[in-house]
Structures are given as structure tokens and as C-alpha cells.
Amino acid sequence: MWRIIGQDKAVAALQSAFADQRVAHAYMFVGPPNIGKATLARILAQALNCDEAKPPCGECTSCRRIAQGLHADVQIIGREMDGDRARRDIRIHQVREVERTVSLGAYEGRYRVVIVDPAETMNEEAQNAFLKTLEEPPADVVFVLVSTDEHRLLDTIRSRCRRVEFAAMPAKAIASALNERWKASPDQAKLLARLAQGRLGWAINALQDTSLLAERDESFHRMKESLSDGLGERFAYATDLAARFARDRAEVAGLLDLWLEWWRDVLLVQAGCDEEVVNQHLFEDLRQIARACDLASVVRAMEALRAAKQNLTFNANARLALEVLFLELPQLEIREEETRSAVPL
Ligand SMILES: [Zn+2]
Numbered sequence: 213m214w215r216i217i218g219q220d221k222a223v224a225a226l227q228s229a230f231a232d233q234r235v236a237h238a239y240m241f242v243g244p245p246n247i248g249k250a251t252l253a254r255i256l257a258q259a260l261n262c263d264e265a266k267p268p269c270g271e272c273t274s275c276r277r278i279a280q281g282l283h284a285d286v287q288i289i290g291r292e293m294d295g296d297r298a299r300r301d302i303r304i305h306q307v308r309e310v311e312r313t314v315s316l317g318a319y320e321g322r323y324r325v326v327i328v329d330p331a332e333t334m335n336e337e338a339q340n341a342f343l344k345t346l347e348e349p350p351a352d353v354v355f356v357l358v359s360t361d362e363h364r365l366l367d368t369i370r371s372r373c374r375r376v377e378f379a380a381m382p383a384k385a386i387a388s389a390l391n392e393r394w395k396a397s398p399d400q401a402k403l404l405a406r407l408a409q410g411r412l413g414w415a416i417n418a419l420q421d422t423s424l425l426a427e428r429d430e431s432f433h434r435m436k437e438s439l440s441d442g443l444g445e446r447f448a449y450a451t452d453l454a455a456r457f458a459r460d461r462a463e464v465a466g467l468l469d470l471w472l473e474w475w476r477d478v479l480l481v482q483a484g485c486d487e488e489v490v491n492q493h494l495f496e497d498l499r500q501i502a503r504a505c506d507l508a509s510v511v512r513a514m515e516a517l518r519a520a521k522q523n524l525t526f527n528a529n530a531r532l533a534l535e536v537l538f539l540e541l542p543q544l545e546i547r548e549e550e551t552r553s554a555v556p557l
């Protein structure tokens with residue numbers, strides 16, 4: 213079954229290519245994280261290897277083995293683990309291993325499917341090696357590059373892949389999916405759909421693992437705290453984040469996105485657009501910051517976050533980029549007891 217919620221356009225593109233036997237040698241699935249790219253890659257692998265008359269049936273041995281990650285012809289290449297942490301890059305020896313296995317042809321199915329996720333974490337060496345494989349694609353192999361940041365891939369790789377774009381889902385559609393299929397209560401569904409920003413996968417994860425929401429709130433708390441920190445503390449935090457960035461780019465990029473969302477909420481509160489605020493559950497905090505800053509400093513904080521994100525994407529010195537960010541944030545005197553007394557009884 214090609215069933216995947218909220219990605220009708222991407223599904224239709226693959227379904228018709230499959231029906232017309234025009235499946236490409238290589239695809240690039242692009243879009244925000246947690247919206248179904250990897251799921252659809254697995255469904256494509258099922259369609260290509262399903263034993264039944266209406267592929268993908270989701271139930272035959274092949275379909276089930278693929279869903280469980282046990283099928284010998286479906287390989288998922290990701291960042292290797294180093295202890296309990298994922299390495300920063302997909303490295304060349306992993307690509308060499310792919311080269312070797314694809315040259316052998318399919319083993320238990322009809323097609324070999326190689327899913328590279330997240331593809332943009334292939335380092336330069338790995339990308340160059342991968343390009344060679346793409347230039348002379350073996351028969352009966354389909355590559356799917358899954359990416360949230362396609363601009364970090366070589367143009368020559370991108371031009372050899374058929375691009376499939378995944379869209380962010382409207383909050384209403386996420387809320388009803390959470391409510392109907394994942395049995396969330398209406399309040400939970402509404403809260404998570406708002407926070408998910410179009411990513412159904414994130415909402416499902418947050419529903420099943422409450423620590424996700426707690427970590428998110430903690431990162432907002434950290435931002436708020438740093439506004440009353442002195443320069444020394446701010447720079448120490450920037451150094452700490454730069455070290456985290458060296459280990460995991462996506463984690464820090466995600467954090468900057470969250471902070472941007474939080475500042476946008478502050479701006480909305482200042483403008484009196486309370487209904488539009490994403491983080492409704494943090495409204496008192498947001499109001500406190502909105503009162504303590506002027507409009508210009510909020511705008512400057514948002515611009516600084518965007519600039520930091522851009523600089524990190526284009527390989528600027530991470531520590532410097534983050535230090536500049538923390539210099540641009542307003543300096544506020546926030547006393548916690550004021551927050552509490554501000555809450556109506
Ligand atoms: Zn099947």
C-alpha cells in the first residue's frame with residue numbers, strides 16, 4: 213500500500229512512475245525532517261520487490277521483511293554509531309561497501325534498493341565515490357537519497373537524481389491524523405499539531421515519547437536564561453554549542469530553528485496576535501520577554517539567528533558564528549519571582 217499521510221503529490225509521482233515502469237535509477241527525496249521521506253523510500257522498495265499482484269501489498273514475505281529492515285536487498289546507509297553517538301559523516305568505506313554489494317545484483321528480490329539517509333552527511337570523499345556509482349548505475353538498482361539539506365550535495369549528484377519534494381502538512385491534517393489513527397486526545401492532538409510545524413512524524417514521536425516535548429521546552433528555557441547572562445557566560449555557551457555542532461550539525465541547526473520560532477512568538481505577542489502564537493503553552497514566558505524588549509531588539513535577535521544558521525550551513529567558523537549570535541541577543545534583567553507573581557491566581 214502506498215499509504216502515507218499528507219504526501220499525496222510525492223506518492224502520486226512514484227506511483228505513476230512505478231505503474232508505467234519508469235522508475236528512475238536514482239531519486240532524491242527532499243523536504244523538512246520527519247515528514248515521511250524515509251517511510252516512502254521503504255514503500256518504494258516494497259513496491260519493487262513485492263510478490264503479490266498489487267504491489268506493494270504490505271503483507272507478503274518481501275514486504276514484511278523490508279518493513280522490519282531484514283530484507284537482504286534493501287540497504288539503508290546512515291551515519292555509523294561511535295559509542296552511543298552518531299558520527300558526523302557518512303564515510304567513504306560505507307560507500308565502497310555499497311559499490312561492492314550493488315555490483316552483485318539482487319539476492320532475494322528483484323531490485324536492490326539503497327537508501328542513503330541523511331544523504332547530505334556524506335563527506336566530500338564519500339560523495340565523490342558515490343558519484344562514480346551514479347554515473348554508471350548497475351541494472352536493477354534504485355538509489356534513494358533522503359535529504360533535509362540538498363544544497364550540501366554535489367551538483368553533479370543532484371543532477372543525476374529525480375527530485376521528489378515533500379511538503380509540510382497543515383496543522384489541521386496533523387491534528388486529525390493524531391486523533392484518528394494514533395488515538396491522541398483532542399487537546400494533545402491540537403497542541404502537538406501546532407508545535408509540529410508541518411511534520412507529522414515529529415508529532416507522532418512526541419506523542420509516544422513525552423521527553424521530546426520536555427527537551428524542546430528546556431531549549432527555550434535555556435534561550436530565556438541566556439538573555440540575562442553576562443558576556444562570559446554567553447561565550448562559554450557559544451563554545452559549548454560549537455562543540456556540539458562539530459559532533460552533530462543537524463542538532464544545532466534544529467536548535468536555531470526552534471529559537472527562531474520562539475522569537476517569532478515573542479514578536480507575535482508584541483504585535484497583539486496572540487492567536488497566532490505557536491507555543492501557546494509557554495505564553496506567560498513569551499509575554500514576559502515581549503514586555504522586556506522593544507520591537508527592534510526582537511527583530512535583531514531573529515536576524516541574528518537567521519544569519520547564524522546561514523553561516524553554519526556555509527561552513528563558516530562555527531564558534532565565531534555562534535559568538536556573534538549571542539552578542540546580538542538583547543541583554544535583559546529577568547527575575548524569576550516576577551514571572552511567578554505575573555501569573556494570575
Ligand atoms: Zn508484498
